[in-house]
Amino acid sequence: MHDTPTRLGVVAIPVYGLLVFLSTLSHQPDPRTDFPAYAEYVTTTSFLVSHLVGSILGTTIGLFGVLALGAVLAATGGRRLALRGLVLSVGGMAFIMTLFGAATFAQPAIGRAYLAGQQAAVAINSDLYSAPAVAVGLTGGLLYSAGAVLLGVALWRAGTLPRWTGPLYAVAVPLISIVGLVVGVAQPVGAVLLIVSGAWIASRVWARPVRAHADSQARS
Numbered sequence: 620m621h622d623t624p625t626r627l628g629v630v631a632i633p634v635y636g637l638l639v640f641l642s643t644l645s646h647q648p649d650p651r652t653d654f655p656a657y658a659e660y661v662t663t664t665s666f667l668v669s670h671l672v673g674s675i676l677g678t679t680i681g682l683f684g685v686l687a688l689g690a691v692l693a694a695t696g697g698r699r700l701a702l703r704g705l706v707l708s709v710g711g712m713a714f715i716m717t718l719f720g721a722a723t724f725a726q727p728a729i730g731r732a733y734l735a736g737q738q739a740a741v742a743i744n745s746d747l748y749s750a751p752a753v754a755v756g757l758t759g760g761l762l763y764s765a766g767a768v769l770l771g772v773a774l775w776r777a778g779t780l781p782r783w784t785g786p787l788y789a790v791a792v793p794l795i796s797i798v799g800l801v802v803g804v805a806q807p808v809g810a811v812l813l814i815v816s817g818a819w820i821a822s823r824v825w826a827r828p829v830r831a832h833a834d835s836q837a838r839s
Contacts, residue, residue: 628687629824632817635681639795640810642673646803654741658730670723678716684817685709688770691780691824697773704773707766708792714759715796721747760796767792780823787816 647666648656660666685708692701725747733740771789775782794809 625687625690626821626824628683629691629817629821631680631684631687633814633821634817635677635684636791636810636813636817638673638677638680640807640814642669642677643795643799643803643806643810650741650744654733654744658733658740661726661730662734667723667727670719674719675716675723678712678719682709682712685712685766685770688820691820692770692773692777695773695777695779697776700769700776701773704766704769704771707762707769709766711759711761711763711766711796714755715763718752718756718759721752756800760793760800763796764793774820781819784816784819787812787819791816 647660650657685705689701689705692698695701726744729740729744729747732743768789771785771787773785774780774788775785791809791812794805794812799806799809
C-alpha cells in the first residue's frame with residue numbers, strides 16, 4: 620500500500636500535463652524570419668508567466684509526478700524497468716530545465732534590447748541558441764522520451780494499473796519534448812494524452828493502492 624505523499628505525487632502527472640497544455644497553446648514567432656514580432660512576443664507579461672508557471676513550475680511538478688510513478692511501479696514486478704525509466708526521465712527533464720531558464724529570463728532581455736534599437740540583439744539571440752543549446756535540448760528530449768517509453772512499458776506490464784495508460788504515456792512525452800519542437804501542435808496534443816493517462820493512473824492508485832503481483836516478476 621502506498622503512503623499519501625506517493626499518491627499525491629501521482630496527481631502531479633495530470634497537473635503537469637495541464638500546465639504544459641496551457642503554456643503551449645500559443646507559440647513564439649520564428650526569430651529567423653520575423654525578429655520584430657519575436658521581440659514583441661517575448662517581452663509580454665503572458666510570455667513570462669507562461670514560462671515561469673507552465674515551463675519551470677510545470678516541469679518541477681512533473682519531476683515529482685515521475686518520482687511518484689516510479690514509486691508506484693516499484694510495487695509491481697517491473698521495478699527494474701521502472702527504475703531505468705525514472706533515471707532517464709529525471710535526467711532528461713533536468714537538461715530541458717536549463718533551456719527553460721534561458722527562455723524565461725534571457726529572451727525578454729534580448730527582446731527589450733532589440734525594441735530599444737540595439738540591432739546586436741539579433742546576433743546575441745542566435746548565439747544563445749547555438750549548437751550547444753540545441754545539443755542540450757535534444758539530449759534532454761531524447762532522455763526524457765526514452766524514459767517515458769520504459770515507464771510506459773512498465774505500466775503496460777504492471778497488471779495492477781490500467782494497461783492503456785502505458786502507450787498513452789509513452790506517446791505523450793515524445794510529442795511534447797521531441798515532435799513538438801518541429802510541429803507546434805504536437806505539444807498540446809501530447810499534453811492532453813498526458814492529462815488522460817496521468818488522471819487515469821491517479822484515479823486507480825487512489826481507489827485501489829497497487830500491490831505487488833508475484834506472477835509479474837517474470838515479466839520485469
